[in-house]
Amino acid sequence: MAWVRACGVGEIDPGEAVRVEADPPVAVFNVDGEFLATADTCTHAESPLSDGYISGYEVECAWHFAKFCLRTGKALTLPATTGLATYATRVEDDTVFVDI
Ligand code: FES
Numbered sequence: 001m002a003w004v005r006a007c008g009v010g011e012i013d014p015g016e017a018v019r020v021e022a023d024p025p026v027a028v029f030n031v032d033g034e035f036l037a038t039a040d041t042c043t044h045a046e047s048p049l050s051d052g053y054i055s056g057y058e059v060e061c062a063w064h065f066a067k068f069c070l071r072t073g074k075a076l077t078l079p080a081t082t083g084l085a086t087y088a089t090r091v092e093d094d095t096v097f098v099d100i
C-alpha cells in the first residue's frame with residue numbers, strides 16, 4: 001500500500017471524477033466535497049468509470065449503464081455482477097491522496 005497523489009482538491013468539481021494512472025487505474029470521485037476512490041475499470045467490459053455518470057454515491061458506466069456504489073464498490077445493476085475495489089482517500093494541503 002502507498003499513498004499516491006491523485007489531484008488537487010480544486011481539480012475535481014462535485015459530481016465529477018478523475019482517473020489516476022496507477023496499475024490498475026483508479027477513479028477518484030467528488031461527492032459533494034467527499035472524495036471516494038474505486039477501481040476505474042468497469043468489471044463488465046472495461047469502460048473507465050471516471051467517464052461515467054455520477055449521481056449521489058453511485059456511478060453509472062457510460063458503456064452499458066451498470067451502476068456501482070461508490071462507498072462499497074458493490075455492483076448494483078446488470079450487466080455488471082462483480083464489484084469494484086475501493087481505496088481509502090485523504091486530503092492534505094489541498095491535495096487528494098489515494099491509498100493504492
Ligand atoms: S463496460 Fe461497464 S457496463 Fe459494460
